[in-house]
Amino acid sequence: MNIYDLIINDKTVVTLDEVFLAPESATAVSQLIREHKHIAALTAYGLPVNTKILLKGQSGCGKTTTAKAIAQALGKQLLILNLSNIICSRIGETSQNIKQLFDKAAREKSVLFLDEFDQIGKARGNDDKDVGEMRRLVNTLLQLIDYFPKDALLICATNHAEIIDTALLRRFQVHINFQLPDKETLDRYYDQLLRPLPASLQQFERKYNRSFAEARDYAFTQAKGILLLELEQAES
DSSP states (O other): OOGGGGSBOOOOOOOGGGOOOOHHHHHHHHHHHHHHHTHHHHHHTTOOOOOEEEEEEOTTSSHHHHHHHHHHHHTOOEEEEEGGGSOOSSHHHHHHHHHHHHHHHHHHTOEEEEESGGGTOBOTTSOSTTHHHHHHHHHHHHHHHHTOOTTSEEEEEESOGGGBOHHHHHHOSEEEEEOOOOHHHHHHHHHHHHTTSOGGGGOSOOOOSSOHHHHHHHHHHHHHHHHHHHHHHHHO
16 A cells, blocks of 8 residues: 555645634634744744644534644645545554654655544554554554654544543644534634625525534535526526
């Protein structure tokens, strides 16, 4: 397996203005970016720069989007990998694959984004099968995270933080929670999504109590339905 072939090649540019975060989370992201822009000054005072970030919470609520926006704000290359794609029957091979990725991110001073982190970070002893191998994989991760350089950035995302090994959880200096957006936040998100469309395509009932991803799919489906009806009426 060529591990580099599994890196998701997503060139979508996302700015911080396009990220909808709770106030506490927005503050954490803002400080993280400021720290990395002033590494030299912080280092001169002996202050460590946070380089290990855990994004946790419900699916579709902005974890990947946030990672993209952070990389864009820092002008760094973003390496995206869904860890569910690289789990091998031989755990030792998985460890080697992960190490290659960490080495690449360190060399290139990139943002390494590991999605579905719980796939490889399960608590040691929680898996009845190959417990010894899983322990070795977690130990490898611990070492890689401990020696991750300060001029790169590791961002991991999970929907199931509760099953991740506690020693791994402690390595992350910043934990950012993602929950379903409230009505006000979703309205702002709908406004942004629909702004480029004609007013007639925006005339549908908005739905709430759903993730950003679900709201996006719903909004575009409704807008397409209105447009198709307009086209069919014009043809008749």
